[in-house]
Amino acid sequence: MPDPGTTSCADCGGSGYVVEQVLGHTARARRCTCQSACPRCGGSGYTLVPSAGSMVAQVCSCRHLDERIGLFNQIGIPAAIAKASFDGFKSWSQDHQRAKTAAEDFARKFRKDAPTKGYLLYGRPGAGKTHLLAATLRYLALEKGVSGRYVEFMLLLSDIRSGFDAKHSHMETLRPLLSVPVLAIDELGKERGTEWERSMLDELISRRFNSGLATLFATNYFLEARAPAEEPGRVVRTRSPDFQREAEAMTLAQRVGDRIYSRLNEMCSFVKLDPGHDLRKDRHGSGSGGFWG
Ligand SMILES: [Zn+2]
Ligand SMILES: [Zn+2]
Known part of the structure; x- marks a missing residue:
């Protein structure tokens, strides 16, 4: 305030x-x-206003302000992007400008009492997709008092799996995410793509869609097939580099399956946000520009 x-x-x-x-x-x-001593109420939380002669x-x-700070603290924004905001987002390409506009429009127009179509940001890592998800949730919580949650889909799956060890059903992990007004799901498609993983995603987003709740997504996968990118120095875990490159060249529909892909289409506007060139190469000075696509 x-x-x-x-x-x-x-x-x-x-x-x-x-x-x-x-x-x-x-x-x-x-x-x-x-704000420690409120100039209006002196910290009592109430002000006296004239009404009908008294x-x-x-x-x-x-x-x-306190309520909204409480909402912000429940979102689960990762420490690395704790301070992400619309003001702090650098728009240095048309992609960036368009994506920021889409995210800001969503946040400004969002109403709790009417279904609002979400957005899905796609493009290679390093363009600021996670930043925009976090900035949207921050704006909603602190400026509009709207509750939201941020999850990385792979981490959510591992939370569900650890719940099984404690004899909890998947619903105990999903339930809080089924009713929150705005949910942001990051790193969509990074999971292995097993039937079980898809069924978890399907249940989560279909239930939210049926309840008229908005869901936002970010994914490193493109809508159309593209040639594998050369990314020297890329850290690859659990998979061979060749397999990883092939996986990165897959489309989002191939990663999540046609059924979920068409559901995403219904729920979201798709917005491309790609670095245009490889940021990591620029940062580490190891490469020759690397313009691509
Ligand atoms: Zn201050
Ligand atoms: Zn006050």
């Missing part, structure tokens, strides 16, 4: 909250010190 008296605060820029990055933990927001107590807007 911006307060007219605090717009010059150097810590929060007047927003009233500060997001902190603590390694090993998901992103956390806290009330800015400029004064009545009204909940102070600073109360919303």
